[in-house]
Amino acid sequence: MNIFRRCAMASTAILLVAAAACQGDRETSAAEDTALPAPAPESGLPVGWEVRLDRPGDDPSGVEFTASEPRYQVRTGPAGILFNAALSVSDEFHAAATIVQTTPTQHGEAYGLFVGGKNLQEDTQSYLYFLIREDGKFLIKRRIGAETASVQAWTEHTAIALRPDGGEAPENSLRIDAGSEAVSFSINGEEVAQFPRAEVDVDGIVGLRVNHGLNLAIA
16 A cells, blocks of 8 residues: 655555645655554544545445555445545545456446545535445546536446456556646546546545445555
8 A cells, every 4th residue: 555645744544545746846756655554443434535425325334445555445235425534635645556356246236446525524515535346337527515517427448347247356556646737537547538637626634435335455
C-alpha cells in the first residue's frame, strides 16, 4: 500500500495509490510504502476512513472494509463510497488502484475510483467517479447531491481484463491523471478517455466507489 503526500504535509492515512505533484517537488514521486492501519474500533473501517451509502436508509454495517496484507478487502451489501477526508488533492496529481473482483455477480455491478469529492457526508455531496464492470465496460459520471450525470456513458473497451470461463479473477488497474490542461482516465495502462481540465472538477477528496453485493481485493 502507498500513502499520499502533499507539498506542505504528509498524510499517514492510506489511499490505494495517490500522488500530488506539488510546487518544488515536481520531479519526485509522492507515493511511499507503509504498513496497513488497524481498524477503528467504533466503525470497523481502517482508521480515518468513512462510508457514505447511496440510500439514507441503508445500514453502514452492511459494508466491510478491512486491511489484510497485502491488500484491502471490501465487501458490500449496499452501494456507496469509501473515503478518508484527509486524502484531498488538487493541482496536478494522479490517483490509482489495482482491483480484483474476487467473485462474479449476477448483474454486473461496478466499482472503481472517485475524485473531486466535496461535502461527502452532506446533502450537497459531489464527486466524479470512474468505474468498470465485469462485462468489459467503463463509465465516468458526476454526482451532485442526489443527481448523477454521465460524462462518458457505459463504453466497451478491450483494455478491461475479463474473467475467463471458469478461470481466475483478473486484476484491473484504474488510474486518473489530472494535468494542468487535461484529465486522463486509464485502464491497465491504456488511456480510455480524456477531457479538458476545465470540463471536469477533480479537485477534492479521492476514494473508492463500490456498488451492491461486491467482493473486492484492492492492492
